[in-house]
Amino acid sequence: MKQIVKGLLLLATVLVFVLIYFPIVVIALMSVNASSTGQTFTYFSFVWYGEIANNTLLLRAIGTTLFVAIISTTIATVVGTFVAIGINSLKRNQRLNMMVLNNVPVVNPDIVTGISLMVVFGLLPISFGINTMLIAHVFFSIPFVVLSVLPKLKELDKDLFDAAQDLGCTSLQAVVKVIVPAIKTGIITGALIAFTMSIDDFVISYFTTGSGVQNVSLWIYARLGRRNFSPAVYAYNTIVTVVTIVILLRLNYYSIKKKMRRLNQ
Amino acid sequence: MSDILKIDHVTKSFDDKVVLNNISLTIKHNEFVTLLGPSGCGKTTLLRLIGGFETLDQGHIYFEDEDVLNIPPNKRKVNTVFQHYALFPHLNVFDNIAFGLKLKKQPKEEINKAVMNMLMLVKLEGYEWRNVDTLSGGQKQRVAIARALVNQPNLLLLDEPLGALDLKLRQDMQYELKEMQRRLGITFIFVTHDQEEALTMSDRVVVMNEGLIQQVGSPQDIYNEPINQFSASFIGESNIIDGVMVTDYEVVFEGISHPCVDHGFENNEKVDVVIRPEDIVLIKPDQQMIQGVVTDIIFKGVHYEICVMVNDKEYVIHSTRAKHIGDKVSLKFGPNDIHIMRKSDA
Ligand SMILES: Nc1ncnc2c1ncn2[C@@H]1O[C@H](COP(=O)(O)OP(=O)(O)OP(=O)(O)O)[C@@H](O)[C@H]1O
Ligand SMILES: [Mg+2]
Numbered sequence: 001m002k003q004i005v006k007g008l009l010l011l012a013t014v015l016v017f018v019l020i021y022f023p024i025v026v027i028a029l030m031s032v033n034a035s036s037t038g039q040t041f042t043y044f045s046f047v048w049y050g051e052i053a054n055n056t057l058l059l060r061a062i063g064t065t066l067f068v069a070i071i072s073t074t075i076a077t078v079v080g081t082f083v084a085i086g087i088n089s090l091k092r093n094q095r096l097n098m099m100v101l102n103n104v105p106v107v108n109p110d111i112v113t114g115i116s117l118m119v120v121f122g123l124l125p126i127s128f129g130i131n132t133m134l135i136a137h138v139f140f141s142i143p144f145v146v147l148s149v150l151p152k153l154k155e156l157d158k159d160l161f162d163a164a165q166d167l168g169c170t171s172l173q174a175v176v177k178v179i180v181p182a183i184k185t186g187i188i189t190g191a192l193i194a195f196t197m198s199i200d201d202f203v204i205s206y207f208t209t210g211s212g213v214q215n216v217s218l219w220i221y222a223r224l225g226r227r228n229f230s231p232a233v234y235a236y237n238t239i240v241t242v243v244t245i246v247i248l249l250r251l252n253y254y255s256i257k258k259k260m261r262r263l264n265q
Numbered sequence: 266m267s268d269i270l271k272i273d274h275v276t277k278s279f280d281d282k283v284v285l286n287n288i289s290l291t292i293k294h295n296e297f298v299t300l301l302g303p304s305g306c307g308k309t310t311l312l313r314l315i316g317g318f319e320t321l322d323q324g325h326i327y328f329e330d331e332d333v334l335n336i337p338p339n340k341r342k343v344n345t346v347f348q349h350y351a352l353f354p355h356l357n358v359f360d361n362i363a364f365g366l367k368l369k370k371q372p373k374e375e376i377n378k379a380v381m382n383m384l385m386l387v388k389l390e391g392y393e394w395r396n397v398d399t400l401s402g403g404q405k406q407r408v409a410i411a412r413a414l415v416n417q418p419n420l421l422l423l424d425e426p427l428g429a430l431d432l433k434l435r436q437d438m439q440y441e442l443k444e445m446q447r448r449l450g451i452t453f454i455f456v457t458h459d460q461e462e463a464l465t466m467s468d469r470v471v472v473m474n475e476g477l478i479q480q481v482g483s484p485q486d487i488y489n490e491p492i493n494q495f496s497a498s499f500i501g502e503s504n505i506i507d508g509v510m511v512t513d514y515e516v517v518f519e520g521i522s523h524p525c526v527d528h529g530f531e532n533n534e535k536v537d538v539v540i541r542p543e544d545i546v547l548i549k550p551d552q553q554m555i556q557g558v559v560t561d562i563i564f565k566g567v568h569y570e571i572c573v574m575v576n577d578k579e580y581v582i583h584s585t586r587a588k589h590i591g592d593k594v595s596l597k598f599g600p601n602d603i604h605i606m607r608k609s610d611a
Contacts, residue, residue, distance in 0.1 A: 031495065159351035162318045165338040166345045167365035181355040 031234035061219035069198035072137035080145025114207035128210020136208040145190035152186030275324035302473035344413035348424040361391035383411035402429035527605035537573040544602035
């Protein structure tokens, strides 16, 4: 009986993973398929990878995506970390209130956030374009950084900040030299989430962009209507997947290595 | 010797709860002062005020005759060993200890030498590259002590720095700390709730309870002449008995008159009588003396702890000679062994 249950569970697990990875594998196959329609597999080729470099529109979209992701992640990580440190130093009641404030944008549907930002930007004397998209990305990334940094701060000895000052740090030095390094892993996690959210975003970008500025998701969406996007998009997708897998493996590798080092001592 | 620290009528409350109530205390250069009191009596809060991590509500704190009100913690010539170590988790043992010196931009060789010296002092040689979260509680405490001491502060605040150590290491460290304090000429304010530690290490002991200073004095004074019931019961084990001071040098308790060395009370004033367990000798029953029955006996290593029931009150006696439960005995003590205290609430 136990054996059967175990077998079924294993089967379910395998099935779920197959379903999750199936589309990724299909896209990867299509990216090395020389056919431009993608209906049949003609022969193996990396032409579409080379095609990325030739497709200026796609290249520009990739550039926009990376530019927005890198800048917004940097700003959101710095601001979010300081916000988290601020929230953590509040009294319990105020802290809980601030957490609710922080979590509303996280659980709010993107479409609401996107439209609200669009309305707000419309009221301000700025023109829609890469600036508004960037501000929007900073805005929706900050709460995620706060969420991943706060638990790390809670783990810290509550006297840590005082101890740094005791040994000669000004309050700013105490934050930079002690608190930030001590919550480093939380900050990195926050930055990774912010970066992914930014690269990934379609809805909010859709409402806050303008003057023809497109990131990759917007560009693909615009192509979709005409059903004529080049398989170079598959190549791009596959590259993103591979990069993600490599980053994840590296992170795991480091944390495993760290654990091993600790065990060895 | 001049004063290094003067605490002048300091009051501190947290949300309407008075934690320190009008505290005054003066500490001399090179003194080893211990704050002794039960949990929650405000010891840590007092240290935090001196370190500058907390602002006081009323009163003043003077460091070397200078009011420190507006001096931030990083500018005070004071270092702290925090109750929960507060080691920097991202730094190894060496870098934790070197932290203060690096901030002061001291030359590298000097830092190296000072840190290695400290490691030797706290017996952690060979641990310098260890990550601090791989250390035991006692090792962390010793790193915390080294991290503070390496800066050679004029005043070192230690918040229960030996709490996590086992007895043997604790005694070693008590000795080492005392030695260091004497040799380096640093003033120590040392917090503990272990009365034995307080008595063995300090030049002066400050007994605190519920935000008030109960008594300040040398370990001998505190032990032999506790000023009130709290002091007496907190410092060591004591027999505290209701008595009446009939006249100078004569006290009545357990229905018997005893000669004593105390005077200056009103005639027939109700008092607390303190007799230390080791000052009582058990002898054969004697009509002239307090009589009782042995109800319990526990072997404590060096001595036996014997409980004797006298008129519904239990006396504790330390003796190197065993007794049997049910033995009838009398309690013998001299005038010098009796200590008279005013009733606390009088
Ligand atoms: N930041 C704070 N906010 C509110 N109350 C506080 C704060 N810090 C301390 N207290 C309260 O002040 C009182 C004294 O605390 P303190 O830490 O000084 O005690 P302590 O004598 O060091 O005790 P222990 O021996 O347990 O360390 C306690 O009742 C504590 O709850
Ligand atoms: Mg304390």
